[in-house]
Amino acid sequence: MDTYSGDTHEKVIDVAGLRRRYDGQFEAVRGVTFTVARGELFALLGTNGAGKTSTVEVLEGLARPSGGQVRVLGHDPYRERALVRPRMGVMLQEGGFPSDLTVAETARMWAGCTTGARPVGEALEMVGLGTRHKVRVKQLSGGERRRLDLSMALLGRPEVLFLDEPTTGLDAEGRHETQQLVRELRDQGTTVLLTTHYLEEAEGLADRLAIMRDGQIVTTGTPAEVTAARPARIHFTLPEGVTPDRLPLSVPSAADGRRIEVRTDRLQEDLLELLTWARDRDVRLLGLDARHASLEEAFMDIAKGDAR
Ligand SMILES: Nc1ncnc2c1ncn2[C@@H]1O[C@H](COP(=O)(O)OP(=O)(O)OP(=O)(O)O)[C@@H](O)[C@H]1O
Numbered sequence: 001m002d003t004y005s006g007d008t009h010e011k012v013i014d015v016a017g018l019r020r021r022y023d024g025q026f027e028a029v030r031g032v033t034f035t036v037a038r039g040e041l042f043a044l045l046g047t048n049g050a051g052k053t054s055t056v057e058v059l060e061g062l063a064r065p066s067g068g069q070v071r072v073l074g075h076d077p078y079r080e081r082a083l084v085r086p087r088m089g090v091m092l093q094e095g096g097f098p099s100d101l102t103v104a105e106t107a108r109m110w111a112g113c114t115t116g117a118r119p120v121g122e123a124l125e126m127v128g129l130g131t132r133h134k135v136r137v138k139q140l141s142g143g144e145r146r147r148l149d150l151s152m153a154l155l156g157r158p159e160v161l162f163l164d165e166p167t168t169g170l171d172a173e174g175r176h177e178t179q180q181l182v183r184e185l186r187d188q189g190t191t192v193l194l195t196t197h198y199l200e201e202a203e204g205l206a207d208r209l210a211i212m213r214d215g216q217i218v219t220t221g222t223p224a225e226v227t228a229a230r231p232a233r234i235h236f237t238l239p240e241g242v243t244p245d246r247l248p249l250s251v252p253s254a255a256d257g258r259r260i261e262v263r264t265d266r267l268q269e270d271l272l273e274l275l276t277w278a279r280d281r282d283v284r285l286l287g288l289d290a291r292h293a294s295l296e297e298a299f300m301d302i303a304k305g306d307a308r
C-alpha cells in the first residue's frame with residue numbers, strides 16, 4: 001500500500017533493514033530499522049562516521065539503498081521522488097548556494113523551484129534573517145549561512161523536515177533560537193528527523209532518538225528510556241585520613257585519590273547505605289553529587305562499545 005490514512009500514528013518515516021554500500025565495497029549502513037510517527041521529532045545520533053548522513057541521504061531520496069526498505073510519506077523516496085520531494089524540507093550539512101547572490105535573490109530563486117512556497121520574507125523572518133536580505137551569501141557568517149539553509153528547507157511548508165546538524169556553527173543564542181523554531185514546527189505538526197552532535201540538544205528536543213555505531217542502531221527510545229538504561233553516578237571526595245578501602249563494600253566505586261565515583265543501578269539504596277555509613281562514622285562527603293546518567297554519559301558509554 002502506498003498511501004497512509006493521515007491519523008496521528010501514521011508512520012511518516014518507515015525504515016526496515018536499510019543497508020547502504022558505497023561503490024559495491026564499504027557498507028556504511030548495515031541493517032537499520034526505525035519509524036517516525038507524524039508530528040514526532042526523532043534524533044539520529046552517533047560518532048563521526050557512524051552512518052547518520054548515509055542513512056538520511058537515502059530517506060531524502062538522494063541515494064538508493066543497497067538493501068532493505070524505506071518509505072517516506074508512504075512512498076519510496078528514490079523511485080517516487082517527484083511525489084515525495086514537494087512535501088519534504090531538506091537541510092543538508094552544506095547548503096551550497098551561489099555565493100554571489102544576495103539572501104533575497106537566493107530565497108526568490110529557491111521559491112521559484114518550490115511548490116506552495118511561503119512568502120520569501122516570512123521564511124527569512126522565521127530564522128532571524130529578515131534584516132539581512134540585501135547581503136550577499138558570501139558575506140554571511142557561518143552561522144547565518146546555516147540559518148539560510150534552514151530557511152530554504154522551510155520555504156515549502158514541509159510535512160517532513162530533515163535537518164542534518166542544523167545548529168553546527170551557531171553561537172549559543174543562535175542555537176537556542178533554532179532549537180526553539182524546530183520545537184515550534186514540531187508542535188505545529190511537522191515531522192522532524194534531526195542529526196546532531198549536541199547531546200543536550202537531542203535530550204531537550206527529541207521525542208525519541210537512536211544512537212548509531214558502525215552503521216547500526218545500538219540503542220533507541222525516548223531520551224529518558226535511553227538514559228534510564230545506564231548506571232546513575234554518585235561523586236564525592238573523602239576527607240583527609242579516610243581511605244577508599246573503608247567505604248561500604250557493597251557500594252561499587254572507583255577511586256582517583258580521594259575522589260570517588262560510584263556507578264550504580266540502585267541509586268537510592270546505594271546512596272542511603274553510603275550516607276548511613278558516613279553519618280555513623282562522622283565522615284563528611286565533600287562535593288557530594290548524585291544523579292541519573294545524562295544522555296552525554298550514555299552516549300560516551302555506547303561510543304566506547306558498551307551497548308546495553
Ligand atoms: N561517498 C562515499 N564513499 C565511500 N565511503 C563513504 C562515502 N561517504 C561516506 N562514506 C563513509 O561511510 C561512513 C559513514 O559516513 P557518514 O557520513 O554517513 O557518517 P556520519 O554518521 O554522518 O558522520 P558525521 O557525524 O561525521 O557526519 C564513514 O566511514 C564514511 O567514511
